[in-house]
Amino acid sequence: MTLTNEAPAPAPETTTAPASTPATTPATTPVVATGPAARTLSAGHVIVEALAAHGVERTYVVPGESFLDVLDGLHGSDIETVVCRHEGGAAYMAEADGKMFQRPGVAMVTRGPGAANAHVGLHTAWQDSTPMVLFVGLIPFAHRDREAFQEFDVKAWFDTGAKRVMVLDHAERASEIVAEAMFAAMSGRPGPVVVGLPEDVLQHEIDATPHPVIPVAHGGMTLRDTQALAAALAASSKPLFVTGGNDWTAEAAEALTAWLEKHHLPAAVEWRTEGTIPFDSPSYVGPIGYGRPKPTYDLFEETDVLVFVGTVPGDTLTDGFVARQDWSKKNFLVTMDPSLRGRSGPVSSQIVAKPEVFVRDLVGIELEVKPEWTAWTRRMRAEQVAFSTPPSLEPREGRATADTFMAHLVKDLPRDAMVTFGAGEHTNWAHRYFPTHGYASMISARNGSMGYSVPSAVAASLAFPGRRVVTIAGDGEFLMNGQELATAAQYGATPLVVVFDNQEYGTIRTHQERTYPQRVSGTQLKNPDFALMAQAFGGFGVRVERDADVPDALAAALRAIDEERTFALVHLVTDQRVRAY
Incomplete structure (x- = not known):
């Protein structure tokens, strides 16, 4: 299918446009159904119906006059419209939705500035391989290429950072373009898709017959794949599985865990995707990525067979394309991306399969448990x-610490608790201590995008209102999208928001000290009282400066969430230069 950004040949000019057709509409003839079963709707309303048919439960929106007809279609729809305070927050929420579910998250923003603000969420979805669809309202068709108000070239802006960029230039294809966008976002290596919606095209009345959902191929292991993997594992003494990506199901994660435990085999997880193998599984040996503990880094060089499932050995896993580069090593890469984009190091075999299908085939492989596996995994x-x-649990003298906070937080967490966070050194405490049990219990941005914490927590809390959702933010990150606490209050989201406040951009300060010691520049911050901000937004807020006050402050925040059904924020004022590891 070819969708073009070029205008079709213009129709002959008329003095007066028919009343049913705006003068600015493109020169196309809308398809209108006829006969006793005919049902017509505007293209904007058809888009909403198509999204509902694809299982979309909510869309994250910053409204604009460019897509009013879609907003009108959402009125009374079963799709919840979550109105956000910034396009970046809306895009982050949709991206988080794509991580949690087996369908793309959906955001809607307006042209020009709105699209620019949403771009950060697209980059996150691109690097994190997250299925997401961003709908962008555009100028009227007839105004194109005339420097109209907020005009921009949607293809030129997004083509290098999205799997596809499509424009609805023909109203009758409204349902089709939704089906194509959802398919493109989910097929192969998942990722973001952008759909441009010209303002006037959305108002055309068209045949409302829905386009069928396009099935996505899941791949699978061939007989040769199965034999090669079974032989490599049987011959190994120190095998290691590494799980990652966002293309899992909870059932597949559980089945893989059971198979690994049965065979006494170990599994590490990709940076910021913890939970696929439960925190307390005897097979779980930790995260691999930036800031990881040294033992898991050493695993890459020591293991004799590596099996990557749902991800590839990119620069984060290989410490900048350094570890595991010897082509005599055995690496099995399980991914639906035939191009292996982002891969480094040896490839012994590529298995083209989504994780759930690979695991379905893997559990049929029976191997004799070797004593070396047991010893290797136990170590x-x-x-x-x-x-x-x-x-x-005992508080320390002096300033509040993240260590004491985490000790008290994790001791009573329910097993299905979720954690979200963005980027910064504050995330290391979550990596190290937060007990994740099951796929999508840790939602984060692996592209290092700041400002992700609060929006992702709002999305998680709305998606799973009965679960404990915790987000850990740094002081620098929090103010990038902290205003989405207003969205939390408006829609009843109840996350626990923790702000570790060390008055600096800590990660950059760390790099700075390594390269330019004793020359701190451009990293220091002076912060407001975040607890008062939380209260102003309608939630619970408490500021903690002494470590001795941490337990009571946390207890009060959790009590507010459970009894008042509100979000709660704990502002933890900490010392600079304190590290998780």
């Missing part, structure tokens, strides 16, 4: 347990 598991055991 790494012991290191992970020692590393992830929370510090003492």
Whole structure:
């Protein structure tokens, strides 16, 4: 299918446009159904019906006059319209939705500035391989290429950072373009898709017959794949599985965990995707990525067979394309991306399959458990347990600490608790101590995007209103999208928001000290009282400066969430230069 941004040949001019057709509409003839079963709707309303048919439960919106007809279609729809305070927040929420569910998250923004603000969420979805569809309202068709108000070239802006960029230039294809966009976002390596919606085209009355959902191929192991993997594992003494990506199901994660435990095999997880293998599984040996503990880095060089499932050994996993580059090593890469984009190091075999299908085939492989596997797994598991055991519950003298906060937080968390966060050194405490159990219990931005914490927590809380959702933000990150607490209050989201406030952009300060020691520049911050901000937005807020006050402050915040059904924020004022590891 070819969708073009070029205008079709213009129709002959008329003095007066028919009353039913705006003078600015493109020169196309809308398809109108006829006969006793005919049903027509505007293209904007058809888009809403198509999204509902694809299982979309909510869309994250910053409104604009460019897509009023879609907003009108959402009125009374079963799709919840979540009105956000910034396009970046809306895009982050949709991206988080795409991580949690087996369908794309959906955001809607307006042209020009709105599209520019949403771009950060697209980059997150691109690098994190998250299925997402961004609908962007555009100028009227007839105004194109005339420097109209907020005009921009949607293809030129987004073509290098999205799987597809499509424009609805023909109203009758409204349902089709939704089906194509959803398919493109989910097929192969998942990612973001952008759909441009010219303002006037949305108002055309068209045949409302829905376009069928386009099935997505899931791949699978061939007989040769199965034999090669089984032989490599049987011959190994130190095998290691590494899970990652966002293309999992909870059932597949559980089945893989059971198979690994049965065979006494170890599994690490990609940076910021913890939970696919549960925190307390005897097979779980820790995260691999930036800021990881050294033992898991050493695993890459020590293991004799690596099986990557749902991800590839990119620069984060290989410490900048350094680790695991010897082509004599055995690496099995399980991914639906035939191009292996982002891969480095050896490829012994590529298995083109989504994780759930690979696991379905894997569990049919029966292997004799080797004593070397048991010893290898137990050794790494012991290191992970020692590393992830929370510090003492006893508060320390002086300034509040993240260690004390995490010790009290994790001790009573329900098993289905979720954690979200964006980027910064504050995230290391979540990596190390937060107990994740099951796929999508950790939602984060692996592209290092700041400002992700609060929007992702709002999306998670709306998606799972019965679960404990915790987001951990740094002081620098929080103010990038902290205003989405207003969205939380408006729609009844109840996350626990924790702000670790060390009055600096800590990650950049760390890099700065390594390269330019004793020359701190451009990283220091002076912050407001975040607890008062939370209260102003309609939630619970408490500021904590002394470590001795941490337990009571956390208890009060959780009590407010449970009894008042509101969000709660704990503002933890910490010392600079304190690290999780």
